[in-house]
Amino acid sequence: MVIWLAVIVVFLCVIYTGGYYICCERRRFFRQERTGRMAEFEGTIRNLKNEMRKLGEIDREVRERELSLVGLYEFTKRMSPALRFDEIFDALRTFFLENPDRFAFKRGELIVLKDAVGSYEVSRVYELLEAAPAEKDPASTEKVETSTNRSSYGIKELLKLCEMSRKGIFLKSKEAPGIFRALGIAEGAATFAAMPLMNENRIAAVLAVEDMPQENFEKFAILSIQFAMEMKKVLLYETVESLAITDGLTGLYGRRYFVSRLEEEIVRSKTHDLKFSFLMGDIDFFKACNDTYGHLVGDAVLKEIARLIKETVREVDLVARYGGEEFGVILPETKKDGGVRVAERIRRKIEEHVFRAYDETLKITISIGVSAYSDDAEEAAALIDSADKAMYRAKSDGRNLVRT
Numbered sequence: 001m002v003i004w005l006a007v008i009v010v011f012l013c014v015i016y017t018g019g020y021y022i023c024c025e026r027r028r029f030f031r032q033e034r035t036g037r038m039a040e041f042e043g044t045i046r047n048l049k050n051e052m053r054k055l056g057e058i059d060r061e062v063r064e065r066e067l068s069l070v071g072l073y074e075f076t077k078r079m080s081p082a083l084r085f086d087e088i089f090d091a092l093r094t095f096f097l098e099n100p101d102r103f104a105f106k107r108g109e110l111i112v113l114k115d116a117v118g119s120y121e122v123s124r125v126y127e128l129l130e131a132a133p134a135e136k137d138p139a140s141t142e143k144v145e146t147s148t149n150r151s152s153y154g155i156k157e158l159l160k161l162c163e164m165s166r167k168g169i170f171l172k173s174k175e176a177p178g179i180f181r182a183l184g185i186a187e188g189a190a191t192f193a194a195m196p197l198m199n200e201n202r203i204a205a206v207l208a209v210e211d212m213p214q215e216n217f218e219k220f221a222i223l224s225i226q227f228a229m230e231m232k233k234v235l236l237y238e239t240v241e242s243l244a245i246t247d248g249l250t251g252l253y254g255r256r257y258f259v260s261r262l263e264e265e266i267v268r269s270k271t272h273d274l275k276f277s278f279l280m281g282d283i284d285f286f287k288a289c290n291d292t293y294g295h296l297v298g299d300a301v302l303k304e305i306a307r308l309i310k311e312t313v314r315e316v317d318l319v320a321r322y323g324g325e326e327f328g329v330i331l332p333e334t335k336k337d338g339g340v341r342v343a344e345r346i347r348r349k350i351e352e353h354v355f356r357a358y359d360e361t362l363k364i365t366i367s368i369g370v371s372a373y374s375d376d377a378e379e380a381a382a383l384i385d386s387a388d389k390a391m392y393r394a395k396s397d398g399r400n401l402v403r404t
Contacts, residue, residue, distance in 0.1 A: 079230045083237045085112060088230050089126045095223075096128065103216050103223075106189070108209030111151050111158075120159055120203065125151045128209065153208060157182040162196035162203055168224070169194050170217050185210060193217055195224035199232050247321040249299055250306035258320035258328055263380045265318075265330055269373055277339025279329040280387035281309075281346065281368040284399040286325040293360050300357035301364055305350060312346050327366075328384075336372035336404060343368040343402040351400060365400035367391055376404075 078091040089110055096103060108128040113120045125148050151158075157179070161169050171192045173180050185192055194208040207224050245257035253261070262278070269276055283289075283305065290298040302325065309319050309327060322328040329346075331339050350366050369390030377383040394401040 079227075083234060085124065085126075085231075085234055085238075088227070088234055092227055093126075093128060102219055103209070103212055105193075105209035105212035107211075108207070109151055109153065111153070111155070111206045111208065113203060113205060120155075122149050122151055122155060124149055152184060154182055154184045158194060158206060158208065159203065162194060162206055166196050166198065166203075168196070168217070168221050170214060172214075193220060195221055197224060197228035197231055199228070199235060204228070204231060204235060250303055250321050252306050252310075252327070253318060253320040255320060255322050255328075258318065258322065258330075259380060259384075261318055262328075262330055262383070265332060266373060266378070266380060266383075269332075270378075274333050275335050275373055275375070277331040277334045277336055277342070277370060277372045278383050278387050279327075279331070279339060279343050279346075279368055279370055280322065280384065280391045281327045281329070281343075281366045282391055282395070283325040284365045284367055284395075289362070289364070293357075293362065297357045297360050297362075301355055301362075304353070304355055304357075305364065305366070308349050308353060309346055312349055313342060328387075336370065336375055339370045339372060340402060340404060343370050347400065347402055367394035367399050368402045369394060370402060370404045 078094070079088045092110070096105075105128075110126040110128065112123045112125070114123040161179070169192075171179055173185075173190055173192075180189070180192065183192065189210040191212055191214065192208070192210055193212050194206055196203045197205040197207060205228075207227065209220070212220060245254055246252065247254050265276055268274070283301070286298065286301075289301060302321070305327070306319070306321065309329065313319060313329060313331070316332055318330040320328045329342075331342055334342070347366055347368055350364060353364070355362050355364055369387040369392070371377060371383050371386035371390060373383060376386040390403045394403040397403065
């Protein structure tokens with residue numbers, strides 16, 4: 001009996017122990033399953049948060065691109081009616097001022113080039129200065145300063161870099177100190193970016209800025225491409241306009257445009273109570289030159305005389321090919337005695353010059369008549385007639401002379 005009781009007790013203990021073990025295992029299993037599910041749930045939450053963050057970044061990027069597109073549309077719309085470089089540059093400058101955070105550069109230049117034989121020459125340079133926050137006023141009507149023909153950068157080095165990478169360059173001073181020195185970039189600039197603006201596979205201009213963050217370079221490149229498209233239109237207009245108002249052989253102004261500018265100068269001088277001089281020059285014995293040496297040599301002489309006259313007068317003075325071998329010059333704010341001195345310098349420079357063309361060497365002289373507003377006349381036709389008569393006096397007195 002005792003044995004059976006012991007067996008029953010052992011059996012009950014085994015059942016209890018087994019049951020307890022099974023319960024513990026089940027609890028551990030459910031605990032592990034619950035922990036696994038919680039971890040899986042937390043992982044799902046983390047993934048959802050990551051996705052939401054990515055979606056937020058995509059949304060911000062889309063919004064930024066949308067704003068950029070709207071800004072570019074407004075920028076293009078603002079430039080569309082413009083037909084002058086000054087006007088499209090003013091639109092570019094205003095766009096930079098209205099969007100300081102998108103580009104955030106300190107200073108820069110728009111360098112416009114002109115084609116020379118086998119090389120480039122600087123035509124004009126517009127300076128870009130990023131205004132301080134207190135100074136920024138996009139609505140300002142202040143005009144952009146007149147462009148110059150000198151750049152603060154090393155043009156040869158800059159164009160060499162642009163020729164190597166026509167998609168644009170972005171440099172850091174720490175990585176390329178030698179290039180920064182060659183470009184003439186002022187000390188303290190951390191970065192330098194430049195975009196070549198192309199026209200018919202030639203660099204028509206370069207847009208360069210300093211201290212712009214690298215993340216803004218892509219937007220800068222897109223803006224530059226848009227500006228280059230508008231620039232092509234302006235270049236085409238300037239070419240057509242130049243053909244309409246300039247003489248094809250000498251590059252000087254043509255007669256029709258010159259006379260219109262003479263009338264404008266009369267109005268300006270009358271308004272501000274100013275005086276100016278008008279010169280009419282005629283090459284001596286030019287028909288004999290053509291008959292003796294041929295028209296090719298005659299054309300070369302005309303081009304050389306045009307160059308000599310341009311070199312002798314000021315930039316503000318207007319020089320034109322008035323007729324076949326006649327040249328007209330308007331000297332703003334110059335009295336008659338000053339006009340005579342300029343005419344003498346022109347006459348002397350041509351007299352002393354040795355003309356060489358197509359293996360021919362020859363000497364050329366010019367006779368010049370001088371008239372002045374308002375001493376001699378107050379109307380364009382009368383002023384021209386007065387200078388013309390003075391020029392024929394110089395011819396009749398022996399040529400290679402200046403007369404009033």
